[in-house]
Amino acid sequence: MLQPFTRVLDLGTGDIAPENRLVRRRLSDMRGAYAEDCDGAQVVYEVFNIDVPETNSELQTCTTRLYNGKVGDEYFMTKGHFHEVRDRSEVYLTTSGYGRLVMATEDGRYAIEEMRPGSMNYIPGGWSHRSVNVADEPLVFFAAYIGDSGHDYGSIEERGFPVLVVEGPSGPEVVPNPRYQSS
Numbered sequence: 001m002l003q004p005f006t007r008v009l010d011l012g013t014g015d016i017a018p019e020n021r022l023v024r025r026r027l028s029d030m031r032g033a034y035a036e037d038c039d040g041a042q043v044v045y046e047v048f049n050i051d052v053p054e055t056n057s058e059l060q061t062c063t064t065r066l067y068n069g070k071v072g073d074e075y076f077m078t079k080g081h082f083h084e085v086r087d088r089s090e091v092y093l094t095t096s097g098y099g100r101l102v103m104a105t106e107d108g109r110y111a112i113e114e115m116r117p118g119s120m121n122y123i124p125g126g127w128s129h130r131s132v133n134v135a136d137e138p139l140v141f142f143a144a145y146i147g148d149s150g151h152d153y154g155s156i157e158e159r160g161f162p163v164l165v166v167e168g169p170s171g172p173e174v175v176p177n178p179r180y181q182s183s
């Protein structure tokens with residue numbers, strides 16, 4: 001049994017104190033995610049994880065700081081994944097910034113939800129998820145998901161998402177992804 005504990009989240013930056021595990025993804029880690037080639041050391045996003053055992057009796061929690069920027073007309077976004085255990089759900093609470101949460105099922109249905117300070121997005125089991133920063137400031141959100149969920153990135157790397165969020169003449173637009181491979 002774990003000992004109860006408390007961490008303190010900076011709602012503006014996403015930093016968690018005292019300690020946490022950091023995952024940092026750079027443009028060079030995002031190759032293939034965008035229609036245009038991307039490379040280089042620029043940081044796209046950082047995930048601060050609170051480590052607990054990866055079992056179905058614990059909740060994994062983390063914050064994500066997704067920087068603002070674009071590759072071509074596509075906004076900075078997370079890689080996106082299904083949970084390895086497909087029926088595992090997740091919740092997001094946005095604490096700063098503005099974005100879109102893109103979700104999709106394996107049979108090609110998709111849903112887009114808004115992310116803004118205070119929004120709580122529920123990601124049901126079976127839906128892949130990717131966050132997109134549509135503003136000119138970092139998007140910061142807290143996430144909680146079932147401990148044994150795991151991350152399946154391969155399906156998204158192979159097939160993509162059915163839709164993309166791109167910058168249009170009057171702001172963010174959702175467009176079909178020409179590279180999406182339906183099953």
Ligand SMILES: O=P(O)(O)OC[C@H]1O[C@](O)(CO)[C@@H](O)[C@@H]1O
Nearest residue numbers: 047062064078079080081131143
């Ligand atoms: O795992 P990805 O797709 O790189 O993106 C990180 C996302 O995954 C999670 O860590 C857990 O699902 C989210 O909190 C975070 O936004």
Ligand SMILES: [Fe+2]
Nearest residue numbers: 083090129145
């Ligand atoms: Fe997830």
